[in-house]
Amino acid sequence: MTVSRPTGPDAPDISDVSVPSSLAELESEAVRHRPAFGENAHILCDNLVRIYKTEGVEVVALQGLDLLIDAGELVAIVGASGSGKSTLLNVLSGLDVPTAGVARVAGVDLLSMAARDRLRYRREVVGFVWQQTARNLLPYLTAAENVELPMRLAGARRRGRAGELLELLGVGYCARRRPGEMSGGEQQRVAVAVALANSPQVLLADEPTGELDSETSEEVFAALRAANRELGVTAVIVTHDVLVSEQVDRTVGIRDGRTSSETLRRASSDGRIVAEEYAVLDRVGRLQLPRDFMNELNMERRVRLQLERDHIGVWPEGAEDGTGRADGEAGGAESGT
Numbered sequence: 329m330t331v332s333r334p335t336g337p338d339a340p341d342i343s344d345v346s347v348p349s350s351l352a353e354l355e356s357e358a359v360r361h362r363p364a365f366g367e368n369a370h371i372l373c374d375n376l377v378r379i380y381k382t383e384g385v386e387v388v389a390l391q392g393l394d395l396l397i398d399a400g401e402l403v404a405i406v407g408a409s410g411s412g413k414s415t416l417l418n419v420l421s422g423l424d425v426p427t428a429g430v431a432r433v434a435g436v437d438l439l440s441m442a443a444r445d446r447l448r449y450r451r452e453v454v455g456f457v458w459q460q461t462a463r464n465l466l467p468y469l470t471a472a473e474n475v476e477l478p479m480r481l482a483g484a485r486r487r488g489r490a491g492e493l494l495e496l497l498g499v500g501y502c503a504r505r506r507p508g509e510m511s512g513g514e515q516q517r518v519a520v521a522v523a524l525a526n527s528p529q530v531l532l533a534d535e536p537t538g539e540l541d542s543e544t545s546e547e548v549f550a551a552l553r554a555a556n557r558e559l560g561v562t563a564v565i566v567t568h569d570v571l572v573s574e575q576v577d578r579t580v581g582i583r584d585g586r587t588s589s590e591t592l593r594r595a596s597s598d599g600r601i602v603a604e605e606y607a608v609l610d611r612v613g614r615l616q617l618p619r620d621f622m623n624e625l626n627m628e629r630r631v632r633l634q635l636e637r638d639h640i641g642v643w644p645e646g647a648e649d650g651t652g653r654a655d656g657e658a659g660g661a662e663s664g665t
């Protein structure tokens with residue numbers, strides 16, 4: 329490729345300016361100025377793959393999952409059983425290492441992290457809350473002692489912090505009680521305080537309300553929201569609970585190990601919450617059509633695409649498309665339907 333330079337008496341002096349002269353140079357120039365995918369995201373998953381091998385059988389739990397979450401967001405992750413939600417959370421919590429791809433949380437690269445850094449990451453950068461209340465708290469310690477434990481392990485006990493966190497989450501009155509003397513909802517709120525003890529940047533919760541009735545779930549979700557709003561912690565909650573998934577600003581749907589949909593919620597001018605659902609388009613243009621849409625129109629394997637001025641039409645194979653052409657016909661006339 330040639331690039332012509334202006335000449336003549338009025339032409340600017342560009343003798344010192346380097347001008348790319350080949351297509352490859354132009355491309356690399358363009359890439360240099362383009363921000364990298366998820367450069368500023370607090371949580372970044374790029375083409376994340378996790379393959380489990382058990383007894384010679386491979387299960388692909390995450391198959392090229394992309395996800396970007398900004399600092400301070402409160403995001404719910406939803407999806408059918410087996411879609412890969414817990415696998416994703418285990419990777420983000422540093423418990424599990426992905427097979428391939430990029431996973432970065434608060435600037436920490438989770439694939440290349442050394443074992444010693446992993447311990448520090450799990451103690452100080454992320455906090456987590458599990459579904460089973462018994463997994464979150466030690467039964468022979470009081471609520472306050474449970475919250476103090478991670479601080480002691482990190483060698484940074486802060487006087488008064490346990491009490492402050494328990495108050496913030498509405499369970500200050502439980503400080504001297506052991507888990508057996510608290511309800512399931514109270515235990516989970518104390519568990520959120522334990523997760524926040526070392527001021528993590530990210531809070532991860534896997535089905536935190538899964539064992540609770542709706543009223544108690546509401547209290548636990550309020551505690552998670554308080555942590556997000558008051559402390560600014562980025563929060564990711566895996567949940568089947570519509571009470572949780574419908575109250576966050578963004579719900580990410582996972583299907584077959586990939587992000588497939590996102591629902592965004594915002595307040596309209598009259599104060600109502602408006603939810604808009606989007607399909608997720610990945611960087612190479614892949615898109616998962618909702619399963620019920622595909623079933624409704626008997627879409628399988630091949631579909632016809634038609635680029636319109638402001639949208640793309642998708643028709644099942646063999647069906648007539650929006651231009652009045654049956655699939656397979658070359659160049660039909662516009663039907664206007």
Ligand SMILES: Nc1ncnc2c1ncn2[C@@H]1O[C@H](COP(=O)(O)OP(=O)(O)OP(=O)(O)O)[C@@H](O)[C@H]1O
Pocket residue numbers: 380381382387388389407408409410411412413414415416
């Ligand atoms: N340790 C493991 N060994 C082998 N396969 C596993 C392992 N953990 C998960 N899987 C498989 O990976 C896939 C994703 O599992 P995952 O637990 O992440 O799904 P999930 O969406 O959290 O499901 P649920 O809502 O039921 O908890 C499933 O097919 C599961 O059987």
